[in-house]
Amino acid sequence: xxxxxxxxxxxxxxxxxxxxxxxxxxxxxxxxxxxxxxxxxxxxxxxxxxxxxxxxxxxxxxxxxxxxxxxxxxxxxxxxxxxxxx
Amino acid sequence: xxxxxxxxxxxxxxxxxxxxxxxxxxxxxxxxxxxxxxxxxxxxxxxxxxxxxxxxxxxxxxxxxxxxxxxxxxxxxxxxxxxxxxxxxxxxxxxxxxxxxxxxxxxxxxxxxxxxxxxxxxxxxxxxxxxxxxxxxxxxxxxxxxxxxxxxxxxxxxxxxxxxxx
Numbered sequence: 001x002x003x004x005x006x007x008x009x010x011x012x013x014x015x016x017x018x019x020x021x022x023x024x025x026x027x028x029x030x031x032x033x034x035x036x037x038x039x040x041x042x043x044x045x046x047x048x049x050x051x052x053x054x055x056x057x058x059x060x061x062x063x064x065x066x067x068x069x070x071x072x073x074x075x076x077x078x079x080x081x082x083x084x085x086x
Numbered sequence: 087x088x089x090x091x092x093x094x095x096x097x098x099x100x101x102x103x104x105x106x107x108x109x110x111x112x113x114x115x116x117x118x119x120x121x122x123x124x125x126x127x128x129x130x131x132x133x134x135x136x137x138x139x140x141x142x143x144x145x146x147x148x149x150x151x152x153x154x155x156x157x158x159x160x161x162x163x164x165x166x167x168x169x170x171x172x173x174x175x176x177x178x179x180x181x182x183x184x185x186x187x188x189x190x191x192x193x194x195x196x197x198x199x200x201x202x203x204x205x206x207x208x209x210x211x212x213x214x215x216x217x218x219x220x221x222x223x224x225x226x227x228x229x230x231x232x233x234x235x236x237x238x239x240x241x242x243x244x245x246x247x248x249x250x251x252x
Contacts, residue, residue: 008092010200012096014198016099016100018187018191018194019100022183022184022187023105027180029183030171030175030180035112039106039116039119040106042119042146046122049126053130053133053135056135056186057133059202062218063223063224066220067217069227072145
């Protein structure tokens, strides 16, 4: 079995993702700069991705991990948004 | 050892995320966000998801952050140009997100019980298995993502050539 699975309970990953997600929400709420708000949304997406990767490793299936790609796939529209802003 | 590595990465990611939210200048926020992403990539490697880690670094630290820095520099955003929200609003937002954190942690405490299969090996996160799943079970979302990419590319060209005669 993997070393990290044996030593780290999955609760730690869940709490870390929750904390990062809440920090992202806090950033969306208190910042007014649109780019910073978008970055905070990215942070929330990353928290979800981390959770997906953790569960996929602990359940030993690559299925959960492939959903990470769906949250990556909205970055081209965002890039277009950035270009339009420019 | 692994636990300490995890804790270090977790503390680094949380602290840099907080600094990103609270730092005044947008450029500094972007730099802190890059640090956060690197810490998360370290977590992926710890979870034996090397492919995810590599793609994560390429996507975020490479493409988007460079573009965002460009945008910030072109727009010349400074801390004094950013409109500030009122103190009451900030306080309310802090309390609301704190309550959300308490609620989530309280709901999740002790409710997670998973059993790792005994045959779990380190080969799950490798490109081979991920690619097989992505091209068999998840081929429809994959193709939809491809269409989204194409639409974004066409849109970027159209936006870039604003004076194009159609």
